[in-house]
Amino acid sequence: MQTYDRYVNAVPTYHGFGKHLLKQMVDEVQVAMNHSSKTVLLGFNDYAKHLINLFGESNQILAVVESDSQKHGWKFRSIPVMALDEAMQLQPDVFVCTAVEERHEFLGRITAHPDYRRQPISYFPRPTTMEESVYQPWSHSSFYRRLRQLKAQAPISMMDEQKILFLLELLEQTLYLSGDVLEVGVWQGGSAWFMAHLLLHEALPKKLVLVDFFETLPRANSESVMCLDEIKSSFAFYPHTLIYQGNVDLHPEFVNMRQYCFIHYDLGFDAARLQLCFDCLQPGGILLLDNYGLITANPCLFEHWFAQRGHRIAAAPHSEQGWVIKHA
Ligand SMILES: C[S@@+](CC[C@H](N)C(=O)[O-])C[C@H]1O[C@@H](n2cnc3c(N)ncnc32)[C@H](O)[C@@H]1O
Numbered sequence: 001m002q003t004y005d006r007y008v009n010a011v012p013t014y015h016g017f018g019k020h021l022l023k024q025m026v027d028e029v030q031v032a033m034n035h036s037s038k039t040v041l042l043g044f045n046d047y048a049k050h051l052i053n054l055f056g057e058s059n060q061i062l063a064v065v066e067s068d069s070q071k072h073g074w075k076f077r078s079i080p081v082m083a084l085d086e087a088m089q090l091q092p093d094v095f096v097c098t099a100v101e102e103r104h105e106f107l108g109r110i111t112a113h114p115d116y117r118r119q120p121i122s123y124f125p126r127p128t129t130m131e132e133s134v135y136q137p138w139s140h141s142s143f144y145r146r147l148r149q150l151k152a153q154a155p156i157s158m159m160d161e162q163k164i165l166f167l168l169e170l171l172e173q174t175l176y177l178s179g180d181v182l183e184v185g186v187w188q189g190g191s192a193w194f195m196a197h198l199l200l201h202e203a204l205p206k207k208l209v210l211v212d213f214f215e216t217l218p219r220a221n222s223e224s225v226m227c228l229d230e231i232k233s234s235f236a237f238y239p240h241t242l243i244y245q246g247n248v249d250l251h252p253e254f255v256n257m258r259q260y261c262f263i264h265y266d267l268g269f270d271a272a273r274l275q276l277c278f279d280c281l282q283p284g285g286i287l288l289l290d291n292y293g294l295i296t297a298n299p300c301l302f303e304h305w306f307a308q309r310g311h312r313i314a315a316a317p318h319s320e321q322g323w324v325i326k327h328a
Pocket residue numbers: 156157158159184185186187188189190191192211212213214217223246247248249266267268
């Protein structure tokens with residue numbers, strides 16, 4: 001026990017590595033070793049390497065499972081790195097997840113296997129706080145993690161990560177429907193950029209229609225920093241993007257040329273504009289109102305408008321967003 005403690009204490013502290021996590025992992029693997037359990041580590045990283053240094057000679061660590069296929073076939077101190085399916089064939093008893101951010105995905109993939117339906121896996125940090133206990137897509141889903149990495153390339157958005165998450169989760173709900181995707185109120189393209197990435201990821205050839213004043217917004221307006229060339233360039237990765245510049249109230253054709261499964265309405269209340277958009281929404285489609293809950297924008301205006309049409313706005317729990325599912 002003391003030998004392990006000494007080893008862990010001597011590991012240097014560096015960015016992205018949690019010594020307290022390694023301590024928790026060592027305790028867990030030690031229990032597995034004491035029970036002579038055949039153990040598989042999930043994630044080839046420094047935690048796994050340290051565990052192999054400490055316990056690899058016992059021959060009870062069968063393999064390290066890694067999502068990155070480029071690492072399959074590698075060995076570290078003769079412990080092989082492989083895909084999950086291959087490791088399952090070794091019939092392990094215990095899974096220790098050293099890939100902190102992938103724990104939710106590994107749990108899902110292991111319990112999808114018929115022999116491991118009820119398999120507990122040891123994951124870290126041990127869920128002691130609410131934050132550690134709850135699935136957090138920006139950290140735990142490979143799609144959102146990749147988006148986060150790409151985020152440096154994203155145009156600036158007025159929306160924070162939580163609001164973008166809600167936007168994408170709702171958009172995803174509607175992708176089974178036919179029709180395209182509309183954003184009215186694009187500004188520099190920040191929220192739309194994330195929508196385009198989701199559409200690309202789902203490999204759906206849906207058009208992404210973006211409507212804003214862009215450079216026709218008067219120079220004196222404090223939001224007037226939209227450069228059309230810059231916005232076009234930001235969306236080059238998604239060739240199904242259609243960008244329309246001008247006042248949507250004067251150009252209904254920007255909107256009503258198509259039907260939509262999802263509309264992100266990110267501007268203030270206007271009855272005619274709302275009607276224009278809602279008329280083009282497929283039954284079952286979702287309209288997300290970004291500014292619904294802002295008291296300064298008067299949420300009742302939106303509520304009355306939808307109530308008159310037999311619809312009700314659902315308020316998002318942690319932001320001013322509200323959404324409506326169009327009745328079939
Ligand atoms: C809140 S911002 C959009 C923020 C954006 N979705 C983001 O992620 O940062 C609202 C935008 O609506 C646009 N807008 C407001 N009224 C408009 C109109 N009548 N026609 C076209 N665009 C309009 C403004 O130019 C502004 O860029």
